[in-house]
Amino acid sequence: LYRNPATDGRISTHTTEIRRRLVTLTEITDQVDTQKICTHTFGVLQDMRQVEQILFNVRKELIAEIEESFLHKLAEHAMQLEVELKCLEDRNIKKIDTVNSIVKISNALHLLLYGDREGLVKKVGSQLFNHFDNSDDIDNKLVAKTVRSIKLKWHGNILDKISAQQNNDSSSRWLCNDESIVTPDIFCSTNVDLEELWLYCDSFVKQALEDTLANVYHATQKIKDPWSHSNAEVASESPDAHLWWRIERDNNYAIFKTANASPNQKISLKQTVGFAGLERAGGSIEDVKIKNDSAGCAIAFISLRLPLHAAFIKENA
Numbered sequence: 001l002y003r004n005p006a007t008d009g010r011i012s013t014h015t016t017e018i019r020r021r022l023v024t025l026t027e028i029t030d031q032v033d034t035q036k037i038c039t040h041t042f043g044v045l046q047d048m049r050q051v052e053q054i055l056f057n058v059r060k061e062l063i064a065e066i067e068e069s070f071l072h073k074l075a076e077h078a079m080q081l082e083v084e085l086k087c088l089e090d091r092n093i094k095k096i097d098t099v100n101s102i103v104k105i106s107n108a109l110h111l112l113l114y115g116d117r118e119g120l121v122k123k124v125g126s127q128l129f130n131h132f133d134n135s136d137d138i139d140n141k142l143v144a145k146t147v148r149s150i151k152l153k154w155h156g157n158i159l160d161k162i163s164a165q166q167n168n169d170s171s172s173r174w175l176c177n178d179e180s181i182v183t184p185d186i187f188c189s190t191n192v193d194l195e196e197l198w199l200y201c202d203s204f205v206k207q208a209l210e211d212t213l214a215n216v217y218h219a220t221q222k223i224k225d226p227w228s229h230s231n232a233e234v235a236s237e238s239p240d241a242h243l244w245w246r247i248e249r250d251n252n253y254a255i256f257k258t259a260n261a262s263p264n265q266k267i268s269l270k271q272t273v274g275f276a277g278l279e280r281a282g283g284s285i286e287d288v289k290i291k292n293d294s295a296g297c298a299i300a301f302i303s304l305r306l307p308l309h310a311a312f313i314k315e316n317a
Contacts, residue, residue: 009172018047019114025106034088041085041102044109048078051113055120066123074112074120081105129198129309138247139188142201146210147186155181157217157237169263170218171196176200184216187239189227189246198309199254204277205306211274212258212302216243219260226259226291226299246316252311255303262300269302282307 021043028037051074059066084105087098092139113120132138161171174182222240243260267288269275275285286303293299 018044018051019110021047022082022106022110022113025102026110026221028099037099037102038085038088040042041081041088044106045078045082046084048074048081051120066120069110070120070123074109077105077109077112081109108269121264128200128202130201131196131198132194133196134211135192135194135247138194138199142206143188143197143209143213143245143247146206146213149210150186150214150216151183164246173220174217184242185221185222185240186213186216186243186245187225187241189225189244192246192248194247194249197249197254200283200307200309200311202277202281204274205283207272207274208278208283209256209274211272212256212304213243213245215269215300215302216260218263218300220241220263221261223259223261223293223296223297223299226293226301249308250305252308254306254308256306257304258302259299262291262298263314264298265292267300278304278306282311 021040025037025042025044055066055071055074081102084098084101088095088102111119130142132141156169158174164177174184176182219242222242223244224240225238225244227244227246228238243258245256245258246257248257267290269285269288278285284305286305288301289301291299291301
């Protein structure tokens with residue numbers, strides 16, 4: 001559904017099969033081979049079943065519900081199309097009337113899915129794609145909330161790990177002599193000055209961000225901003241933090257990066273539901289890179305490729 005340009009009726013190499021078939025059916029004439037119409041109509045019916053499954057699963061991701069009347073219209077048009085397909089296969093029924101009905105229903109379905117004002121892609125996209133004006137906006141609206149979520153659960157998570165004797169070395173680093181627990185400092189590096197962007201951000205992508213930031217648990221010590229070394233004055237004034245993060249843009253993706261002191265020279269991330277969901281949406285997690293700073297401390301760098309709106313329509317924004 002998403003791999004489509006926003007321009008109504010436009011077909012190109014990155015257009016999905018469902019839209020190709022719908023647009024083809026809206027443009028047919030009575031001279032078109034009946035078998036081809038049957039093939040495309042059957043394909044659309046199969047697509048609509050998939051759309052129903054997508055909607056069933058995506059509704060829990062949305063801030064606002066998709067109206068029942070909208071879902072009813074989709075189902076109703078799909079049923080009408082199935083009736084017309086049977087008529088088209090019946091040699092005793094006049095073909096021109098059936099073809100005209102198929103064109104009409106296909107137009108209605110196309111409008112419901114891709115209409116400029118009330119189309120499904122518009123409805124869903126406005127909620128799954130988060131709009132940000134710049135780097136600070138990403139920090140305030142997305143990352144800061146994730147960091148707060150990590151800190152709210154931090155004390156409980158550390159105590160649970162200590163009780164379960166999990167990762168004793170890592171857990172003990174956060175436990176003070178008076179048995180109080182240290183809360184991690186997670187700071188934003190000097191970000192690249194990003195312009196307006198639309199970031200795909202469902203619950204899986206948000207979880208992937210949280211999983212990445214939560215790797216602060218393995219930080220062995222506080223470090224200076226690892227990206228400020230090119231500016232000696234900025235580097236000298238940089239505070240110390242357990243984990244640093246920044247975000248950059250690479251064509252149709254936002255690259256979310258983190259850095260923290262690592263106890264090991266080689267690290268492999270555990271596969272999580274969040275990471276799997278990010279990959280499903282077209283994003284990726286790069287292999288962890290370890291670099292030693294000037295003091296010889298091993299720094300682990302993690303990078304997530306987060307898809308922007310343009311990654312789904314295969315165009316530069």
